[in-house]
Amino acid sequence: MHQNGLSAGFLYPGYSAEDDYPAIESAIGGVRLPVVHTLMREDAHRVDALLDIGGPDVLADGARALREQGVQSAVWACTSGSFVFGWDGAEQQVAGVAEAAGVPSSSTSFAFVHAVRALGLTRVAVAATYPTDVADRFAAFLGHAGIEVVALSCRGIVTAAEVGTLGRDEVLAFVAANDHPDAEAVLVPDTALHTVSWLDELETRVGKPVLTANQVSVWEGLRLASGQRGLTPRTGLGRLFAVSPEQARHIE
Structure with a gap:
């Protein structure tokens, strides 16, 4: 039931609040949360720019880099760059990440x-x-x-x-x-x-x-990485991280 040894990887567009990941890694302890920065040709919360940020070529490059790091799960850590594709498009996006990373995958929107x-x-x-x-x-x-x-x-x-x-x-x-x-x-x-x-x-x-967004992304990544073990409930990271493994196991 412990998360020690888990490794969840994150695809993060550009640079802004990526230091949230080492902060939460430190708070949890005993986990690896590597971040791969993906290409962001234009920094804009605009639909056309977001469709490019979350494009399959961009994410596949990042997912392959995570695969080389031996992660147990991969999360596309961009809410707008996932939901902007709609539900079906976001599912296809995650499937592409999973294929390139070779591990269970998700995105912040699904998280x-x-x-x-x-x-x-x-x-x-x-x-x-x-x-x-x-x-x-x-x-x-x-x-x-x-x-x-x-x-x-x-x-x-x-x-x-x-x-x-x-x-x-x-x-x-x-x-x-x-x-x-x-x-x-x-x-x-x-x-x-x-x-x-x-x-x-x-x-x-x-x-x-x-x-x-960064909280749910990490929770999702560790949930996927833990498989049937589930995550040990803990305090200090909001009520989400206090969820029992049984609750987290029956949500999809």
């Missing part, structure tokens, strides 16, 4: 769905850094999975680089301001946003689970 299910939730608020047209696609992706978005807020930031500059106080205020009384959790979908060091603070502020 959000699986995390919501593992917590037994159905109604969420979304605090998105994206422009509205991109955020709407995330809401549609969640809706396809039967998750009701009761509130959707959009900060309208175009580049991942700018998102990565937001600090603790701004992140706490942003999430709290975009909660909704009918939501059972708040979802924060951008892997360019630093959140891992403040997960418990975020949940204390809103009084409910807060699921963030």
Whole structure:
């Protein structure tokens, strides 16, 4: 039941909040979370740019690099670069990563769905850094999975680089301001946003689970890497990481 020795790899576009991964690796201990930076020809939360960022050639190159590192799972750690393809397209995207990496694979968008299910939730608020047209696609992706978005807020930031500059106080205020009384959790979908060091603070502020992109990506990667062993529940990384192995095993 221990996660010691697990190795989950991540494909991360460009550079913005990739230091969340070594931070969570340190917090968990005994795991490897290698990050491969994938090509980002244009840093823009714009549909055409996102389709390019998540293109099969780009991800296959990164997945092969992860394969060489001997990972047990691979996650495309980009929410917008996965949900923008729609549900079927995102499934094909993950299948391509799995083929190139040679291990079970997923993406941040599916990680959000699986995390919501593992917590037994159905109604969420979304605090998105994206422009509205991109955020709407995330809401549609969640809706396809039967998750009701009761509130959707959009900060309208175009580049991942700018998102990565937001600090603790701004992140706490942003999430709290975009909660909704009918939501059972708040979802924060951008892997360019630093959140891992403040997960418990975020949940204390809103009084409910807060699921963030880098958090769910790591949880998903370790869940896939652990197979039937499941993950040892732990504190300090939000309620998601306190989920029992039995809950996490029956979510798909």
